[in-house]
Amino acid sequence: MTYTESALAQTKALRQKDRVRILALETSCDETAASIVENGRTIVSNIVFSQIDLHALYGGVVPEIASRAHVEACDRVVDEALRAAGMTLQDVDALAVTHGPGLVGALLTGVSCMKGLAYAANKPLIAVNHIEGHVSANYISNPDLKPSFVCLVVSGGHSHIVRVEDYGVYTLLGQTTDDAAGEAFDKAARVLTLPYPGGPRIDALAEEGNPHFLPLPHPHVPGRYDYSFSGMKTAFLNAANKLEMKGEPLPKADMAASFRHAVVSSLVEKAILAAKETHAPALAMAGGVSANRLLRRMMQEEADKAGIPLYMPNLNLCTDNAAMIASAAYYRLMRGETAALTLNATPALRLV
Ligand code: KG4
Ligand code: ZN
Numbered sequence: 001m002t003y004t005e006s007a008l009a010q011t012k013a014l015r016q017k018d019r020v021r022i023l024a025l026e027t028s029c030d031e032t033a034a035s036i037v038e039n040g041r042t043i044v045s046n047i048v049f050s051q052i053d054l055h056a057l058y059g060g061v062v063p064e065i066a067s068r069a070h071v072e073a074c075d076r077v078v079d080e081a082l083r084a085a086g087m088t089l090q091d092v093d094a095l096a097v098t099h100g101p102g103l104v105g106a107l108l109t110g111v112s113c114m115k116g117l118a119y120a121a122n123k124p125l126i127a128v129n130h131i132e133g134h135v136s137a138n139y140i141s142n143p144d145l146k147p148s149f150v151c152l153v154v155s156g157g158h159s160h161i162v163r164v165e166d167y168g169v170y171t172l173l174g175q176t177t178d179d180a181a182g183e184a185f186d187k188a189a190r191v192l193t194l195p196y197p198g199g200p201r202i203d204a205l206a207e208e209g210n211p212h213f214l215p216l217p218h219p220h221v222p223g224r225y226d227y228s229f230s231g232m233k234t235a236f237l238n239a240a241n242k243l244e245m246k247g248e249p250l251p252k253a254d255m256a257a258s259f260r261h262a263v264v265s266s267l268v269e270k271a272i273l274a275a276k277e278t279h280a281p282a283l284a285m286a287g288g289v290s291a292n293r294l295l296r297r298m299m300q301e302e303a304d305k306a307g308i309p310l311y312m313p314n315l316n317l318c319t320d321n322a323a324m325i326a327s328a329a330y331y332r333l334m335r336g337e338t339a340a341l342t343l344n345a346t347p348a349l350r351l352v
Helices: 005-013 052-056 063-085 104-121 132-140 181-190 198-206 230-245 251-277 293-306 323-334
Strands: 021-026 033-037 042-050 095-098 125-129 149-154 161-168 171-175 283-286
Touching: 005 095, 005 104, 021 042, 021 063, 021 104, 021 323, 033 323, 052 063, 095 104, 095 132, 095 323, 104 125, 125 132, 125 230, 125 323, 132 149, 132 161, 132 323, 149 251, 161 230, 161 251, 161 293, 171 251, 171 323, 181 198, 181 230, 181 251, 198 251, 198 293, 230 251, 251 293, 283 293
Parallel strands: 021 095, 095 125, 149 283
Antiparallel strands: 021 033, 033 042, 149 161, 161 171
């Protein structure tokens, strides 16, 4: 039997199996992560190797350094995930890997590693969209959450409002017309000379600051559920330059708090509006920025006021990890969607 025939037969059988355990690998950006998740909902093991220290010196992710670090780390994180689960590769039912969006070299490392393992172990392989992974982190943290719901996806490259119609079925409601929220946080952090990664630093500093110190413009956008962060970013940069020209020290905490407040207010306002107007049964959040403390607090307050149940991933599942990839993979496997060994990286892969 060829690999393809065997994978097809196994996939058919797995759709009837009670306990399906998937080993996933995530290497789309600067985290090398491997995880085993049962039935898309329960973490058996979850290993994340962060490359932050390797990139901090350069103030951001250096793609070539990321690829090399993934090559060195991917075997190790896979071994650790198996060891932590007390399993061997043969105990796993299927393998999964992120194939986009992300840095091409980084993605290729993971895709090649998992194609090799899938062929060697003769297991089905599932290709997962990284953003679908972020959405699926909600299925792990909230065992009762089922589609349909509206989801705010906010990461380094995305600020989207989507409707999750069913597992793996998405409709776009709105998106940013310029920067992503995470990108805006990272750029503002650079203005305040905070080290990479900027988002969490701004968030921590903002807890001590006055959010009304700096008035920032409210964006004008074409769509009812669209975002724009470039105007805020420019106003923020101009204010910092003015203070510097006057020789005044930057009130970093107040500036961080003002910027965070402007970005988060906008995120919350549109997400709640979209959920209300589309009569969503629930609202969820996903992506690195959903770890933002003010976003979590403000969204909870507004969702409570609107009477909409709110779901979010646990903090450790907001940023990049492989458990979310294994969760998304489970629902793809249940639909019979497996990848061929010709699978390639797709750096600009879209969710919708
Ligand atoms: O989802 P993620 O880990 O990677 C991508 O898929 O892009 O998101 C990373 C982004 C970065 O821009 C980072 O600064 C931002 O999420 N981020 C935060 C926080 N934690 C991570 N932004 C604001 N507040 C945070 N607490
Ligand atoms: Zn991510």
